[in-house]
Amino acid sequence: MKFNTKAIHAGQEPEKTSGAVMPPVFHTSTYAQKSPNEHQGYDYARVGNPTRTALEKLIAGLEEADECACFGSGVAAIDAIIKTLKPGDHVLSTNDLYGGTYRLFTQVFEPYGIEFSFVDMTNLEEVQSSLKESTKLVWIETPTNPLLRVIDIEAVADLTRKKSDALTAVDNTFASPYLQQPLLLGADVVMHSTTKYLGGHSDVIGGAVASSNEEFMEKIRFQIKTSGAVPGPMDCYLILRGIKTLHLRVQRSVENAKAVVDMLTSHPDVDHVFYPGLKTHAQHETAARQMKDFGAMVSFRLKDDTIEKAKQVMSGTKIFTLAESLGGVESLISHPASMTHGSIPKEVREKVGITDSLIRLSIGVEDAEDLVEDLKQAIEL
Structure with a gap:
């Protein structure tokens, strides 16, 4: 299936009870159960919502990922990714990146013992020399915000795999999956502020994390359930509708x-x-x-x-x-x-x-x- 077709059909099917072509907006906080933990796939709306599921399947399809998890904002998605780490872990990041990401890294997580290094990732020698034994995440933003530098995803991901067991994550917001698919270039994780090109109409805030790494996505799902930074069903609907014309x-x-x-x-x-x-x-x-x-x-x-x-x-x-x-x-x-x-x-x-x-x-x-x-x-x- 070509991308233009995927933008409309990936992971989508008519709603089962009515045949609705577009997923309905499921405004509910909880779901009926036949007996404890016996339900139709949903128990509480913080954990899951059918409208959100439709959006997650669509984004996963566009990014060639096995799974996607959606959040209430792009920053919330980044927050969940960093929360998979622990004190003493090291994150290697580009030195030209979105100010909100820099603030989250340095002012929220650094005081909790996570170490961050910011380097010119267009210089592969600098990337290689900056990787440590404690490096657990390499954070790429490409094209960068706002200087439009382009980082070689495949080369950085290859260096990372050879020198450490760190995951390579790419903020793909500037490019969108229409122009760039980081997982096909060797990255492990892709993140979006769905507020931007995916939503596309400046009327909704959202974020997404997609990956085919099952262990990592289990940690992300745990963050959704535990921290609860989830998008509302109407937010998910608006982003779904936006992606149809991405x-x-x-x-x-x-x-x-x-x-x-x-x-x-x-x-x-x-x-x-x-x-x-x-x-x-x-x-x-x-x-x-x-x-x-x-x-x-x-x-x-x-x-x-x-x-x-x-x-x-x-x-x-x-x-x-x-x-x-x-x-x-x-x-x-x-x-x-x-x-x-x-x-x-x-x-x-x-x-x-x-x-x-x-x-x-x-x-x-x-x-x-x-x-x-x-x-x-x-x-x-």
Whole structure:
């Protein structure tokens, strides 16, 4: 079954009691049992819900995983993954990643004795030298947020297997399974903020963890039952509905992104454009090899490298909305240093290249000419 068909049919079947094509929204907190522990697969809604099950089967199918577990947010999904570790364990992560992930790692779990190292994962020698005997998880974000660096999933996963018994996990939010399937590249775990491309309409918060590692998924299911950071049935329904058009939305967004990148790279006021589709991008060949296409996230800096000019541009757009998040049908413009990555200390941000003048774009599905003209007039204000 091809991906475009899977997005609609993977793991799905008409609802058994009514024949409903779309899974109903099961608004219930508990389920009737014939006798203690004798039921129809569900006993309490924190543990499981039929609408959530339909979503989990769909995401598992798209990521070529045996199993998926859904959460109330992407951060909750990451939280559950780290909770499978114990004090003394070491996590190796990229040094250019989402600010919320960095905050969770350093401010919540580090005080409990889990060690984190942040390295440039585009440098395989640095990855290899940073792996320890105590390394239990290698955390990859690719393309990275917001500098769009591309990490070679297959190479990092191979290094990890050779040197340690750590699992390799990939935050696949920026790419979506339409453009990249980490498990097929050797990763053990894939994570999504389903708020973004999977939901696709900026109207729901959610997260997901998918894997074919049965032992790991047992630990994740335990976290669901014990910590309870689960999505509601209506949230699951909205994400299910969003995924049905994932391939259509992402393809149009990617086409639009290329038009925007063409304008930015030729504009005299733009200093540098971060986009893996550019042949000048340091990891262009890696992106071309492991991704179906180059995505719809774009970052750039202006030649007037000041925060004042960046703010002027971000406040001057009429179609691009100044807002956090990404992956929706509408185009967004944001300021990583003060918004998505504001929780990262300035000296840490700037060391990896997240300067105060950096602007990040999430390209939506509007008309490409309108997006190009809107951004152009904002830059020229």
